[in-house]
Amino acid sequence: MSEPAVKTDVLEERLASLDAALQSGRMRRLKPMLASLSPAEIALFLESIPRAKREVVWALVPDEDHGETLLHVNDEVRAELIDSLDRETLLAATEGMPIDDLADLVEDLPEQVTREMLRSMDVQNRERLKVVMSYAPDSAGGLMNNDTITVRPDVSLDVVSRYLKQRASLPDDTDALFVVSRYGRYLGMLPLAKLVTLDPERDVSEVMNTDIDALAVDMPAAQVAKRFQDLDLISAPVVDPEGGLVGRITIDDVVDVIRDEAEHSIMSLAGLDEEEDVFAPIGRSARRRAIWLGTNLATAFLASEVVGLFSDALSKIVALAVLMPIVASMGGIGGSQTLTLMIRGLSLGQIGFANARALLVKELAVALINGILWGVVVGGIAFVWFHQLGLAVIMAAALVINHLNAAVTGVAIPLAMKKMGIDPALAGSVVLTTFTDVIGFASFLGLGTLFLLH
Amino acid sequence: MSEPAVKTDVLEERLASLDAALQSGRMRRLKPMLASLSPAEIALFLESIPRAKREVVWALVPDEDHGETLLHVNDEVRAELIDSLDRETLLAATEGMPIDDLADLVEDLPEQVTREMLRSMDVQNRERLKVVMSYAPDSAGGLMNNDTITVRPDVSLDVVSRYLKQRASLPDDTDALFVVSRYGRYLGMLPLAKLVTLDPERDVSEVMNTDIDALAVDMPAAQVAKRFQDLDLISAPVVDPEGGLVGRITIDDVVDVIRDEAEHSIMSLAGLDEEEDVFAPIGRSARRRAIWLGTNLATAFLASEVVGLFSDALSKIVALAVLMPIVASMGGIGGSQTLTLMIRGLSLGQIGFANARALLVKELAVALINGILWGVVVGGIAFVWFHQLGLAVIMAAALVINHLNAAVTGVAIPLAMKKMGIDPALAGSVVLTTFTDVIGFASFLGLGTLFLLH
Numbered sequence: 020m021s022e023p024a025v026k027t028d029v030l031e032e033r034l035a036s037l038d039a040a041l042q043s044g045r046m047r048r049l050k051p052m053l054a055s056l057s058p059a060e061i062a063l064f065l066e067s068i069p070r071a072k073r074e075v076v077w078a079l080v081p082d083e084d085h086g087e088t089l090l091h092v093n094d095e096v097r098a099e100l101i102d103s104l105d106r107e108t109l110l111a112a113t114e115g116m117p118i119d120d121l122a123d124l125v126e127d128l129p130e131q132v133t134r135e136m137l138r139s140m141d142v143q144n145r146e147r148l149k150v151v152m153s154y155a156p157d158s159a160g161g162l163m164n165n166d167t168i169t170v171r172p173d174v175s176l177d178v179v180s181r182y183l184k185q186r187a188s189l190p191d192d193t194d195a196l197f198v199v200s201r202y203g204r205y206l207g208m209l210p211l212a213k214l215v216t217l218d219p220e221r222d223v224s225e226v227m228n229t230d231i232d233a234l235a236v237d238m239p240a241a242q243v244a245k246r247f248q249d250l251d252l253i254s255a256p257v258v259d260p261e262g263g264l265v266g267r268i269t270i271d272d273v274v275d276v277i278r279d280e281a282e283h284s285i286m287s288l289a290g291l292d293e294e295e296d297v298f299a300p301i302g303r304s305a306r307r308r309a310i311w312l313g314t315n316l317a318t319a320f321l322a323s324e325v326v327g328l329f330s331d332a333l334s335k336i337v338a339l340a341v342l343m344p345i346v347a348s349m350g351g352i353g354g355s356q357t358l359t360l361m362i363r364g365l366s367l368g369q370i371g372f373a374n375a376r377a378l379l380v381k382e383l384a385v386a387l388i389n390g391i392l393w394g395v396v397v398g399g400i401a402f403v404w405f406h407q408l409g410l411a412v413i414m415a416a417a418l419v420i421n422h423l424n425a426a427v428t429g430v431a432i433p434l435a436m437k438k439m440g441i442d443p444a445l446a447g448s449v450v451l452t453t454f455t456d457v458i459g460f461a462s463f464l465g466l467g468t469l470f471l472l473h
Numbered sequence: 474m475s476e477p478a479v480k481t482d483v484l485e486e487r488l489a490s491l492d493a494a495l496q497s498g499r500m501r502r503l504k505p506m507l508a509s510l511s512p513a514e515i516a517l518f519l520e521s522i523p524r525a526k527r528e529v530v531w532a533l534v535p536d537e538d539h540g541e542t543l544l545h546v547n548d549e550v551r552a553e554l555i556d557s558l559d560r561e562t563l564l565a566a567t568e569g570m571p572i573d574d575l576a577d578l579v580e581d582l583p584e585q586v587t588r589e590m591l592r593s594m595d596v597q598n599r600e601r602l603k604v605v606m607s608y609a610p611d612s613a614g615g616l617m618n619n620d621t622i623t624v625r626p627d628v629s630l631d632v633v634s635r636y637l638k639q640r641a642s643l644p645d646d647t648d649a650l651f652v653v654s655r656y657g658r659y660l661g662m663l664p665l666a667k668l669v670t671l672d673p674e675r676d677v678s679e680v681m682n683t684d685i686d687a688l689a690v691d692m693p694a695a696q697v698a699k700r701f702q703d704l705d706l707i708s709a710p711v712v713d714p715e716g717g718l719v720g721r722i723t724i725d726d727v728v729d730v731i732r733d734e735a736e737h738s739i740m741s742l743a744g745l746d747e748e749e750d751v752f753a754p755i756g757r758s759a760r761r762r763a764i765w766l767g768t769n770l771a772t773a774f775l776a777s778e779v780v781g782l783f784s785d786a787l788s789k790i791v792a793l794a795v796l797m798p799i800v801a802s803m804g805g806i807g808g809s810q811t812l813t814l815m816i817r818g819l820s821l822g823q824i825g826f827a828n829a830r831a832l833l834v835k836e837l838a839v840a841l842i843n844g845i846l847w848g849v850v851v852g853g854i855a856f857v858w859f860h861q862l863g864l865a866v867i868m869a870a871a872l873v874i875n876h877l878n879a880a881v882t883g884v885a886i887p888l889a890m891k892k893m894g895i896d897p898a899l900a901g902s903v904v905l906t907t908f909t910d911v912i913g914f915a916s917f918l919g920l921g922t923l924f925l926l927h
Contacts, residue, residue: 057704059703063822067818067825180669183670184671187670212643215665215669216643217638218638219638248732252725253723269707271706274702277728281731281732281735281736282735285738285816286817288739291814297818297824301838301839301842305842308810308839312803313847315802316847319803326794326798327858330791330795337788340794344914345776347798352766359739359740359742359743360745364521370751373488374492378751381752384755388763393766393767393770460798
């Protein structure tokens with residue numbers, strides 16, 4: 020520990036110096052630098068460099084990190100790397116990986132490699148892998164590892180201790196043993212902390228923890244993550260519908276789920292996929308984003324059609340054209356605040372149909388206050404700018420209307436989408452903007468036509 | 474385990490039935506329901522009901538869950554609850570809480586309660602609490618717990634085992650002991666898994682893990698979270714600048730950091746605070762959001778000023794007013810995709826100044842393709858709509874210009890903000906929209922003035 024304390028952004032600095040070495044072509048410097056990184060850090064570095072350089076860097080990654088690095092890169096980069104690697108390298112990469120990690124990787128491996136890999140495994144591990152692979156990847160069964168150490172309830176702690184000494188090692192991240200009945204039914208957990216502190220003469224059944232409910236093997240990953248967070252779990256048992264122990268989930272796998280979920284929300288709001296490679300090929304990126312742009316274009320044209328209905332007013336009062344983007348924009352901003360609150364609340368379970376009405380009332384009240392406040396401000400500015408009182412009043416009124424519209428649609432859209440099974444994070448903002456643009460333009464130009472055109 | 478497998482959204486159902494009981498005033502049903510929830514779930518329920526009902530529900534929360542529930546609710550709801558509770562209740566709530574949790578809570582307690590609480594604690598715990606409280610809450614020191622169990626390197630595993638039997642219990646979530654020198658310097662970790670499997674005659678120094686670097690006590694929480702994720706840690710030692718062991722961080726505290734960070738990004742993008750109460754008082758909510766709306770209004774007026782420069786063209790060619798929102802909107806959508814990619818990449822450490830140029834080139838290429846593609850489509854539609862070839866060509870050209878502008882600003886804004894120490898998630902979208910609106914309107918109306926006005 021004679022090294023200085025770790026500095027902020029030390030990872031960033033390391034990535035920058037790796038990049039410098041790569042740029043200058045000093046491959047001999049790069050190799051030891053890569054060897055000093057964890058597989059997760061190597062994965063991050065691979066993601067951060069353009070595709071053309073990835074194969075060069077991969078060749079310098081230590082062999083023993085191959086498997087884990089593949090696991091840590093995002094789906095798209097993984098597919099690209101797997102494509103470029105030959106059979107032997109892929110087979111070697113999978114050696115010695117834990118079963119749950121292997122199950123994740125196998126889905127992306129070419130079939131022939133999977134077959135050879137299965138053939139080279141011992142019977143027990145092969146069976147374990149097949150069990151984990153038989154569950155959906157985003158369920159408890161897909162997350163779990165089935166290398167659990169089980170003990171019977173009617174033996175003494177001393178017997179357990181002697182059994183463990185015989186085993187001479189435990190699977191990674193084992194903090195507890197699982198207590199099962201003769202028929203394999205899950206009964207409780209025996210934390211190692213109890214094993215090492217309690218009287219060896221006591222029986223397992225006396226001291227085991229029974230307060231943690233087992234997770235059903237088909238429980239969705241998102242719910243597993245919620246349980247771990249709510250109960251501050253480190254590991255938990257997974258059981259089949261009959262209550263038989265089938266595996267355990269450790270928190271490191273759950274952390275990945277939590278992070279992926281959060282990323283999914285952020286990226287979805289912009290119509291992006293969280294697994295997208297930053298340096299995806301230009302054609303592929305362009306194609307994907309085109310879909311999102313096209314969807315938005317359709318809604319933008321709808322707004323334009325509405326504007327087109329008021330051509331007469333627009334051609335006579337040019338101030339309407341100048342000011343109309345403000346009404347639409349303020350509504351969009353207000354609505355996106357409500358929408359974001361709803362999207363987060365729905366994903367946390369904080370908001371549901373039960374309290375939606377109370378929330379709508381609150382959001383309407385907030386919208387009314389801000390609509391009036393900014394309506395007065397905007398109307399005032401409009402008056403100073405164009406010296407027309409009527410225009411100023413209409414502008415203020417349209418702003419109030421669009422704020423109220425934004426509150427209603429901000430609350431209603433995500434709830435409606437949830438009911439229809441559509442991800443509100445993905446489609447909510449497009450639909451919201453359509454409403455705030457259309458109602459914003461229509462109310463402002465409509466009022467203008469009614470009261471300003473003679 | 475005779476219960477059926479846990480169903481999807483079981484938490485949501487439970488919250489809904491709690492809410493039903495609350496609505497119908499059946500308080501006697503509510504109490505046992507609350508007792509069956511974890512503190513985190515109670516916290517979520519409290520957050521999900523309007524403020525007026527929270528005090529009623531709080532009175533039904535089991536006493537032993539008070540402390541942890543306070544810890545789990547968001548900052549704003551916590552302040553509200555603490556305000557409404559009397560001294561004795563608060564004091565009772567803090568009893569038996571782990572030091573690291575207590576340190577988080579103490580910041581929000583009234584000073585008098587804190588003083589009384591410190592007085593009622595034993596000397597050792599009081600000192601421990603003071604140490605944890607002396608570090609910034611968002612640093613390793615603030616996250617850590619200092620109830621570590623330490624052992625010397627030169628003793629045998631058997632001696633350690635006998636010592637633990639004497640202690641008779643271990644702090645929560647202990648999966649390893651810490652090995653320190655005679656002077657308290659951190660040397661390594663002794664996982665319980667090794668203690669229970671290896672030959673008791675071996676010395677601690679022979680078998681301890683030395684591959685996990687200790688975390689510096691002033692390391693920012695975000696970086697601590699990154700380390701835990703990258704290295705799949707369950708717990709890690711924290712050391713002072715001299716290498717002396719001062720505490721340990723367990724993953725359950727890190728999970729909270731990871732979730733808070735993710736929430737912060739999502740909420741910031743809409744100008745919201747992740748600690749905001751969904752049912753905050755209307756006045757307070759309105760005031761907070763007013764700031765964000767005001768900021769956006771300033772940028773919207775800037776865009777309007779630009780539109781105003783082209784009044785002449787607008788009054789003569791009304792189609793310009795009808796079509797101009799499309800140019801601005803498409804640029805905004807394209808730009809927000811680039812911006813989101815950048816914000817995520819920066820927070821992951823995937824993007825930095827080192828690879829920004831390569832990324833800019835890629836984003837420009839993607840923008841060019843989509844600009845031309847949608848330029849042709851939009852130009853085509855404009856031609857069919859208004860039968861003016863010049864207008865269609867200008868529209869297409871403006872779309873290409875604004876897409877390229879969106880790519881440049883989408884890449885440049887977050888990098889510039891990072892350099893200035895501003896959170897790109899908070900301010901990025903406002904600045905981006907300003908650019909895409911101003912350049913969008915200016916290019917379209919400018920080209921219109923140049924080529925369509927005679």
